[in-house]
Amino acid sequence: MTELGVDLDAHLPQAGHTFTYERVERQLRRDTFVSDSASAGSHPIPFVCESLKYKHDVENNMHEYYSQAEQHARLKSFCRQLYDAVAPAEGHCKRLDDCFSQIVVCNFQTHGRHEKITEDACDILGRLPEIPLELPDQLLFYSPDDSVDVASRTLSPRAVGWRDLSVVTYVANNVIRTALMAAIFQTKTTGTMLDEFIDTTANLLSTSSEFCQSTASSEEKHSWFLVRAFLWTSWQRCSMMYFYTIVGSHLKSGFNDHDGNSLILKSCLVAPGVSIQEMSRRFASSGKSEYMCGWAFELLRSHPSAIGLDFRRFHHRFSDAFGARAGRCIQSQQTSCKGDDLEKCQRFKGMKITDQSAHGENCSRHCKRLFWNETSYRSVAGARAVELVDDPSHGELTYCEATGDTLAVSHVWSHGQGGRPELGHGFNHCLHRRYIAIAQSLGCSSYWMDSPCIPEDHQLRQEAIAKINEVFEMSRATVIYDRDLTEINVEDEDLSVRVRELILVTAMICDWNLRAWTFLEAFRGRRNIYMLCKDNRTVSLRDTVEVVFHKGSIDIALLLLTIPHLLPSRDRKDFRYINNAHESGFMTVETAGSHLSHRAASRPGDDVVIWSLLTRDKIAKTPKTSVLRRLLYQDKVYKESKAFWKRQRDRSLNTSFLLSSAPRLKTRGLRWAPSSPMAELWQNPLNGMTSRLLALDGIESEAGLITKDGHLARWLTYDLIGNVIGARTVSTWLGVELNPVDDRCQVNLRRIRQRHLRGYIWGIILQPLHFRGYMDPAPNRSHEKTLVAVCATNFRCRLPCNEDERVFWKWRGVYEWDNIEPLPHLQLTSDVLLV
Structure with a gap:
């Protein structure tokens, strides 16, 4: 991840190999929807990605969904087409682009604004970084034009850098289409129209990385590298413009916590065995000033919308002003902290404040x-x-x-x-x-x-x-x-x-x-x-x-x-039209909790107070300003987390939000509930290292219901015998049916029993379900490993049970699954009650 030869202030220039006004205008006219008599009055979706997940039966207007194996096979087939487009050397960027363009169908409605839309699209493209981030496994040599000979796929020995690759500097048609979407919608969110395309690009990148890993031929690795470089640069440019449109919608309408789904993009393998999270962790701090707090940057870097982002200009701007200064996280050493924990940063803990009352710049420092x-x-x-x-x-x-x-x-x-x-x-x-x-x-x-x-x-x-x-x-x-x-x-x-x-x-x-x-x-x-x-x-x-x-x-x-x-x-005058507290600018419990999971409060208990002030039950409708003010500002402040959670009864709570190292209440029915939003230090059972598992808002996961008895939800589950003598005998005697033993993951299961299930007859592993309700687990973009919850019980009836015989699962903690072993076969279980 070198920055040699890259001007960190340079933006993407207009040129024949990148983009020009004429090329953008041609693309817009080619993709503009033209109404005819058959389509009069209809308005097709402006941007549709043929996501390779399903095919569309036009005759019956039905979607035919493929299994995961079939989806993967279709991805592999398409990646093979991209691979074949690399050779011969002449025109390989155009062939890659033509192939990649097939997955998107556009029907822009321009209303005669072609010139303005084209200008705006060029302006957006021109504010992207000139050279995208490098792939972490950049090869040491390339042929002069970065392609290979069609017959032998042999390489020329001339070594060139990342910025010299034509697949890196080239701007794909789908990138131009994304810029046109951003120009057309500007301050309106593009929603699923763009995120489906970006996620599909991520799938193609992951599949290409798998191909690259499975081949031993250096020539084939080189060809797959070029495919990956083309997809990776396209993914970067499009994801930046996608998030840019979301910022625009917030600036126009005001921040709305309900837009959280739009921040979730699919993870991917950017290189063989290297996830985008791992790449971000390794290289995002390259160029970071010593003065910049490591913990502060780590929290910024790990935000869902910042995973895989280009931070080079960010560091360059900060270094312009503070680059010559020594760090102040560790005062005795004049260094910044490593960013692994706020407890190790004296900006937050252990800083000695000699004089709480500072003076103004021009004060003699002797004022009263x-x-x-x-x-x-x-x-x-x-x-x-x-x-x-x-x-x-x-x-x-x-x-x-x-x-x-x-x-x-x-x-x-x-x-x-x-x-x-x-x-x-x-x-x-x-x-x-x-x-x-x-x-x-x-x-x-x-x-x-x-x-x-x-x-x-x-x-x-x-x-x-x-x-x-x-x-x-x-x-x-x-x-x-x-x-x-x-x-x-x-x-x-x-x-x-x-x-x-x-x-x-x-x-x-x-x-x-x-x-x-x-x-x-x-x-x-x-x-x-x-x-x-x-x-x-x-x-x-x-x-x-x-x-x-x-x-x-x-x-x-x-x-x-x-x-x-x-x-x-939002402007305060707009509040009278809103009946939802979150649309008026307040936060959900999960979003507020995720932001507070890494933000220290000054006194014990203040974190719960702040949590309650960030959330709001509802906004009362009223057109009267005086009454509006009185109702808006009747804030209920909770000092104790037990009372805070009782306030949430009969409300939903995203299941993924629970997968953090936050401390839990010890009250029956609320043992699953965080007693503080601040995540505690958590020890990894594999290497003994400590970290904080920060809470996410979990908006990509299915929500459960907070009841008087506990948290009730659907999960992907795996039952197992606990860690107490005679547990298997008791289970057999009671007729409790458990999942068959999965011999592929005995190491992880043994660790779970030892760490979380001592003294319990039965245990259960829980993984959040995707919010769309499929059998897919909810993603966790900011964490490389798979996190699961572990619960236990000593009181259980035969399965399936009646509602009055429901199992009461006691929360035991979060476990980081060692991915050397696969997860056991998880099944969908309804009405899992956490107490």
């Missing part, structure tokens, strides 16, 4: 500390905000009720922006003056900040926390303070695209983005966020996002999907 006027604070009935009064003679902060003209300040506590308002803590006068000046510049009449507005007193603290959503949701503006952001020079009023890209990159990776409280604050206040940069200058996040999306590098713009708490929300 301000404390609260407690009488003023207690006299305010609603959410308190600090008045914009600078009266050093009294040395006190006075308060007023937070309103729609309040400035909300979100900051990292460890960066020293003031202590609690009581005596003994305080808030430096220069900071008070800073936020007065910022508030006034943004047209605000007061400011809210947790340091001066949340006292230590338990009752007052609970009151303030319950109104955090209210403060940030209705505030005129939210200002983000982070030490790294304040180092970015934005002196020029007309900021360049490059500087705006740097602001976004820094925001994605800075300390502020990794904390639980700041995540909540930004998510509720993201309607109008400003970044505080050098010399107390503020930069509108919305303007920055819009500029980068429309003019910047697409490989950076699509990373906005990893920070949904910074994507703009």
